[in-house]
Amino acid sequence: MASLKKYRVGSSFQLSQVSPGETPFLEGNEAAQIAEIDELAGELDEMQDLLHAEGRRKVLLVLQGMDTSGKDGTVRWVFSRTSPLGVRVTAFKAPTDDERARDYLWRCHAVVPRTGEIAVWNRSHYEDVLVPVVEGWIDKAEAKRRYAQINDFERLLVETGTVVVKCMLHIDKDEQRERLQARIDTPGKQWKFSMGDLEVRTKWSAYQQAYDKALRATSTDHAPWYVIPANHKRHRNLMIAKLLMKTLREMKLKAPPADPALKGMIIK
Template identity: 70%
Template sequence: MGKARATSDDPFKGYRVKGKFKLRDFDPEATPFARGDEAAQRTRLDALATELDALQDRLHAGGERKLLLVLQGMDTSGKDGTIRWVFSKTSPLGVRVAAFKAPTEEERARDFLWRCHAVVPRAGELMVWNRSHYEDVLVPPVNGWIDKDETTRRCEQINAFESLLTDTGTQIVKCFLHISPDEQKKRLQARVDDPAKHWKFSMGDLEVRKQWPQYMRAYERALAATSSAAAPWYVIPANDKLHRNLMIAELLVRTLQNMKLAPPQANSALAGLRVE
């Protein structure tokens, strides 16, 4: 089992991708943000979700700033669950989710970033991408549909695209939900064994599972090539679902706090107004 990587000055520093790295150096079982028993952690998650709601209100009311959260991970890593619990107390007014499936015929007829432009966050919006443009530097190279040079070009184009977003007021946070193959096996089996979860299961998941080593290498290359100071990647230990949610909620709260969002200005026209 790997060691905890959090540090006192910046608890996320050890989980931020900087240059080449190996996913085996990150323990998917780690729980560095856990404090107390499960009940205490759930209470803390509720408090973070409430604080996130208040910060999102300030973002929504404050003007041109935006926040984009990118969630990537293998099947069953918990992208849906993260969204469900981290934003459980957040107003839907300023939060929007886009799920990236396999490209449609319409999307394949254009450049691979075309479908992303349509769902970038609007001013004052917190946008969540469930999968993302990174599918296009993971699935195609693993399956041999594009070569190394094309993968490199796409990573460079992603960096340019994300620079455009950050230059125009979008804060980007990218999280790789890191689970072990044994944990994925348990979660896939749970879907098979429970008829209420059959809709979540696809036979294609088993084929992708056979390519686990190839996907880990593809993730290592893609994350290393596209993690920047303005749009960093974080490896989130995700075997423990509650801890995964805690860590991402804390990361988002810290990110919004560091954006130093000003409260909306009072409307002078409302001074002294009395509602009859």
């Protein structure tokens, strides 16, 4: 049986240890896989109800990855059965002028999950230890300071009731090429394509190195990273759904006790 343990980032972890094409969590034929994802999506909805009813804790799911790694698709499939009232998605773009005028964590802290809520970040504060590192906007000393600040920020979230789940969606360069080409060749998907994607693609190796360093530096006991082999979309969705379900089950969520005043009440 496949285990998540191999994909949890430790101090000696290297991104090259995980092949983006691995599919350890896929079993059966396509129909069976889709049915399993749908079942997990339904269970996630039930667990989110319990999270909301308990009213004490919250969950933050961080999705990071190269362009076309499937962050949008993950949200679409994994939360396909979950009430939109219980899941809030934030997509982080290039910082606005207002955001640049503040510290880089300011815009993230503004959208942390509320009590009883699952928040999903499509990209995140980790953009600030990836793009600036690759582009040379910050030096090694500043990158190290930011790793420490991020660890402290996530510790604050955990100590105030947030369970943090971080997933790096891992694809290879050939898979990205195919997905970018599909966007160009499909009129209904061309809006997703940006010429800037090609510029980033020329720096593929530098981004892999930046991810390698950031993952090791910020995978902690309180907020560990998991690398998700994501060349296969159904595998990506299934693995993340399983990781979320495991996390929620371990929280041992319970609905509040019944209200004695409601016992025997009959509505006429």
